[in-house]
Amino acid sequence: MNFGQSFKLAIKSLLTSKMRALLTMLGIIIGVAAVIIITSLGNGMQNYMNDQFEQMGSNLVQVYVYSSGTSMDVDADDMFTLVSKYPKYLTGVTPYSSVSPAVRHGSDDYKRTKVYGVGESFFNADKGTTMQGEELGKGRFLSYLDVEREQAVCVIGSYLEKAAFSGDALGQTLTLSGAPYTVIGVFDQGGDGSEGSGDDVIYIPYTLAGRMGSSYMDMYLFTSADRSTASTAKGIVENFLFKAYQDTDYYQAITAAEMMDAIDSMVDLLMSILTLIAAISLLVGGIGIMNIMLVSVTERTREIGVRKSLGAKRRDIRSQFIIEAGTTSAIGGVIGIGLGIVMANVITFVMGQIVGTGSSDFHAIPTLGGIAVAFGVSVAIGVLFGYLPANKAAKLNPIDALRYD
């Protein structure tokens, strides 16, 4: 029969009992909202990660050397030699060691500030940015001599400049584990400039960082000519390290692209698991719809008899109830999508507050595909779970149905 009339009838019966309709749709609403939230989060997370990697540059190769406790050792000089041997693939290298000295200026402590020891090639003078993507705003970056002579100088992020030096940091000093360091450069603000964010960093010569406590692991950042040579570059470094250690357990090299892929697929896996859980809620929602449709068929037995007496065929009755079930769950789906989008925004906001990066870095963005799938699935569930009750209605004997009350 006519789709329009079934649709209108479905809307009418939903409107006449709003409470019941809402309860019927609840499972679908929750399930769809969960799917939207989860896919938005996943999408936001991937975008966030990818942005971070884009900033770092896709031509980067990270190398970890776990050499502590062995007699053989590979040091920064070996790495520099390697770069000079393969200029076509390796364009630069810098040690990159994370240290955690007490950061102080005057009487103020800066507990969340991150401190790294790097070499001069961490900074690309042509581009004016570091390998991590920070742009130098004032002063200069660490030089070869600073590193070689272990000068107590540092380059700081915009947060410290504002918080500790009220906007005028060049030439001033701060102390790291009690030793004074002179500020020779300041980065432009990259993120939202808040405490603990990417704008709250200090770079010092790695030669000095090495004294701030030895770690079991050395980390190096190589740059390759571009993204396409990165994996060859990685191979060269691995080859060298294998020759040195004769054991792959002592080192690890990974390109930015690989890391991006690894994280993407991890996020994907996590999202699939969460989506599966949300799907169970959709299933429960479908059963709720089936239940209410069975009640509806019983309640409307006489109507079904009348329709049959007027010439409705089985498929007319069947499609009427299927359309009704589909409409119910589709409306539930639309409400769920709306709820999901609102929740995704709330989560974006809350994450911004908690992580302290503000809401500018992380966005839980609902994808158009996710929305389309959620809507499609909710209609499909209605149709699927509406089929059984609809078929029951279609098979009713008209005489019995007419006599029913």
Place this chain on the structure above:
Amino acid sequence: MEHLIEFKDVYKIYQMGDEAVHALDGVSLTIDPGEFVAIVGQSGSGKSTAMNIIGCLDVPTSGSYHLAGVDVSTMDDDQQAEIRNKMLGFIFQQYNLIPKLNVLENVELPLLYAGVGAEERHQRALRALDRVGLSDKKKNLPSQLSGGQQQRVSIARALAGDPSVILADEPTGALDSRTGREVLSFLQKLNAEGDTVVLITHDNSIAVKAKRIVRLADGKVVYDGDAHDPQAVVQPEETDDLPGEGFTEPTGEEAPV
């Protein structure tokens, strides 16, 4: 000439445990186009059973039923639905309008199932409503109408699809006698305009408004003839109260069709 409705030795037997209930016990009957027939009889005599078979809502256990020359006694569900849609118009005791649809939508239903387009459906439903004088109530819901008006809407619905036969099972049963007479005069009017009407009632005063009466007793035809023949109006009360006077008395004098 071909009969519109032709029952040949129709039986409807319900098996209740060991006992077989003969709701229709060898009924043969013909009805021609333009007739106005009242089927009467006591409760349980098989009127509704006969009506259900005439209305293609049920099939006989044995015997044959031809509607407009087509054997419909062996049809399946959907084929019967098609016949009901094209050839039959039902009027029920309880009106049986669909409460969520307005008057016009209710009247449109048979046309909807016939696959008539929206525009034509509208026009024809309005024309049917006009015939029962209710076109000004087309936007009302059934619950906003009186019982008599609801029954008139259901008559309009029965008319909308231009059926060959209008079947009315106790159409006045739920109405007061005045409104009942009104509904009845509608049926007479329709018949005068050429429609074939089959009416079921156990009220003799209503039955005599028809042109012809078929009286059933225990699933058998015990009288079939002119509505004005005094034979037709055997008061059920009388026969019930007088055990000596068998209800089957008139069988021998059954009028030929």
